[in-house]
Amino acid sequence: MMNDAVLRKIDLNLLLAFSVLMQERNVSRAAERLLLGQPGLSAALKRLREALDDELFIRVGRGLQPTARALAIAPAIEDALSGIERAIRPPKGFDPSTWQGEFRVGMCDNLETAFFGPLVARLRQLAPGARLVGVAADKRDAAQMLDDGAYEFSISVHGEPASWHIRMPLFEQCSIAIYDPQQLKLKPPISVEDFVAAPHIAISFVGSATTAVDAALDKVGLSRNVVATVPRYSAVPPALRAMPSIAIVPESLGRCMAQLHNLEVSMPPVELPADPVSMLYRRVDRADERASWFRRLFVEVADKALLASGCKAGICAEAA
Known part of the structure; x- marks a missing residue:
């Protein structure tokens, strides 16, 4: 000592x-x-x-x-x-092409579906010696998991950040209706009458059949017929393929599902609130060259993925 x-x-x-x-x-x-x-x-x-x-x-x-x-x-x-x-001595500039190690990112399943594949593909091009690890997370425990070192940043709908965190806005996540046109013979855009008449599959992490969609319908004096709820978005496409029904999902996810499972998308006939998706990372990592390179890579990949899928929302200018 x-x-x-x-x-x-x-x-x-x-x-x-x-x-x-x-x-x-x-x-x-x-x-x-x-x-x-x-x-x-x-x-x-x-x-x-x-x-x-x-x-x-x-x-x-x-x-x-x-x-x-x-x-x-x-x-x-x-x-x-x-x-x-x-x-x-000032650190050497980060060189992804020679770096050997792990990048860790926290996302919920709907954002993983939209962004994880393009992210790992781009990472393999730029940093062939690196490994990408996706960690399941949601806004309820994102900040604590970040402090525990579970990942380098979280992509979610985050609340007000702590003073030792930085929250960077990414895009406004709108919701769209998705269904199997072979099961439900409707042409987009779906009318409000067809929307409320069709069976609905709700996505609820806590098992509730009432979500923000029902609150929006209630404001205009309408209600829908929820015939099933699922806790994960991955269960939605098989359910839609099995029966005539509609699900409301985040736009980036819904457009990916439509491409992968031959489903149809439509803008909802009622106005639904958009969710502000952001990146949450530790303030101590702001100047770290490796960490900042990975954050920039995600922003680049997410922006291209949103544009490629046809989403109206793009990455915020502040993030880009």
């Missing part, structure tokens, strides 16, 4: 002056290297002598001769100064 009482007597500038004097063995040349006047360097040497209780350097002619104590401590001081210099 370091002896604080001893270290308080010495500051870094004194050790640097000692090192340069050892190398130059001449006050004038050492002062020039240190950008000091000779009186300033002499004052520093006086403080060193008092702190270490040794002459350290003896004037011999025009030069300096180190004492036995100075010669004994010089290697350790050189090592210490070299270690400090390496520690505070």
Whole structure:
């Protein structure tokens, strides 16, 4: 353990002056290297002598001769100064093409469906030695999992962030209606009459048949017929393929489902609130080059995925 009482007597500038004097063995040349006047360097040497209780350097002619104590401590001081210099040296720029390691991202299942595939594909192109790990998360535990180190950032609908977190807006997630046109013979856009008449499959993580969709319908004096609820979006396409029904899902997910399962999409006939999807990451990671590169990569991939799927919402200018 370091002896604080001893270290308080010495500051870094004194050790640097000692090192340069050892190398130059001449006050004038050492002062020039240190950008000091000779009186300033002499004052520093006086403080060193008092702190270490040794002459350290003896004037011999025009030069300096180190004492036995100075010669004994010089290697350790050189090592210490070299270690400090390496520690505070600006880090090398992050090179994804040579990096070997893991990137971790937290997303709920609907965002994973829309973005995980394009993200890992792009990562393989730019950082072939890296591995992408997706961690299941939602807005209820996203901040705590971030603090626990479960992932480097979370993509979700986040609440007000803590002072040690940064929340970066990404896009407004609208909702769309999705159904199997082979089961439900409707042409988009669906009318409000057909919408409320059709059976509905609701998505609820807590098993409730009443969601924000029902609240929006209630405002205009309407209601829908919910015949089933599922806790995960992955269960929606098989259910729609099995029976004539409609589900309301986030737009980015719904358009992916439509492409993968030959489903039809339609804008809902009633206005539904949009969810502000954001990226949540730790403030301490803001200046980390590797972490910031990964955040920028996600923004790039998500923007292209949204445009490719036909979503109206794109990445916010602040994020892009």
